[in-house]
Amino acid sequence: xxxxxxxxxxxxxxxxxxxxxxxxxxxxxxxxxxxxxxxxxxxxxxxxxxxxxxxxxxxxxxxxxxxxxxxxxxxxxxxxxxxxxxxxxxxxxxxxxxxxxxxxxxxxxxxxxx
Amino acid sequence: xxxxxxxxxxxxxxxxxxxxxxxxxxxxxxxxxxxxxxxxxxxxxxxxxxxxxxxxxxxxxxxxxxxxxxxxxxxxxxxxxxxxxxxxxxxxxxxxxxxxxxxxxxxx
Numbered sequence: 001x002x003x004x005x006x007x008x009x010x011x012x013x014x015x016x017x018x019x020x021x022x023x024x025x026x027x028x029x030x031x032x033x034x035x036x037x038x039x040x041x042x043x044x045x046x047x048x049x050x051x052x053x054x055x056x057x058x059x060x061x062x063x064x065x066x067x068x069x070x071x072x073x074x075x076x077x078x079x080x081x082x083x084x085x086x087x088x089x090x091x092x093x094x095x096x097x098x099x100x101x102x103x104x105x106x107x108x109x110x111x112x113x114x
Numbered sequence: 115x116x117x118x119x120x121x122x123x124x125x126x127x128x129x130x131x132x133x134x135x136x137x138x139x140x141x142x143x144x145x146x147x148x149x150x151x152x153x154x155x156x157x158x159x160x161x162x163x164x165x166x167x168x169x170x171x172x173x174x175x176x177x178x179x180x181x182x183x184x185x186x187x188x189x190x191x192x193x194x195x196x197x198x199x200x201x202x203x204x205x206x207x208x209x210x211x212x213x214x215x216x217x218x219x220x221x222x
């Protein structure tokens with residue numbers, strides 16, 4: 001099993017450009033999450049989904065949109081990238097309803113906005 | 115008070131030392147607590163859950179003090195491979211809140 005796969009792993013954008021990060025999981029998890037991690041800030045939740053067709057805002061949702069059209073995929077979109085969105089983005093999935101607390105993370109996507 | 119607070123460190127210890135990290139949380143209604151480990155430029159991974167009665171996994175011991183709202187992680191006989199950032203994690207209804215992490219550096 002691949003677990004959680006993120007694409008792309010690296011990307012450089014210019015201010016104002018748009019892009020989509022794709023997260024795919026093959027564990028049949030209900031819950032999926034997008035986090036960003038910045039130096040000194042820790043992991044901050046952007047958006048999450050508790051099931052196919054549902055999404056919810058996290059701690060820092062502004063400037064991002066998400067979609068969960070299929071259970072195994074969770075897309076994170078940047079409509080008009082800004083330098084403040086330079087970060088490492090992690091997708092994660094879980095059986096959170098069982099409250100085991102184990103999130104399975106992808107390897108991260110490093111985004112630079114110039 | 116921030117939701118989950120940790121001393122960022124770094125904690126510099128020699129191999130074989132015992133080291134302890136603490137983490138405080140603000141939401142008294144939190145039900146579940148965890149320690150994650152994150153290696154440099156890698157994704158976080160679950161290290162262990164934290165139970166009210168305390169729990170041990172090899173060289174690692176986790177404790178929870180609900181009255182004082184803190185969690186601790188004790189690492190005995192530190193190894194070079196223990197060098198990493200340790201994230202304290204507290205559950206909410208649908209999500210987990212991560213602390214900023216405590217960096218541990220174990221030297222020969």
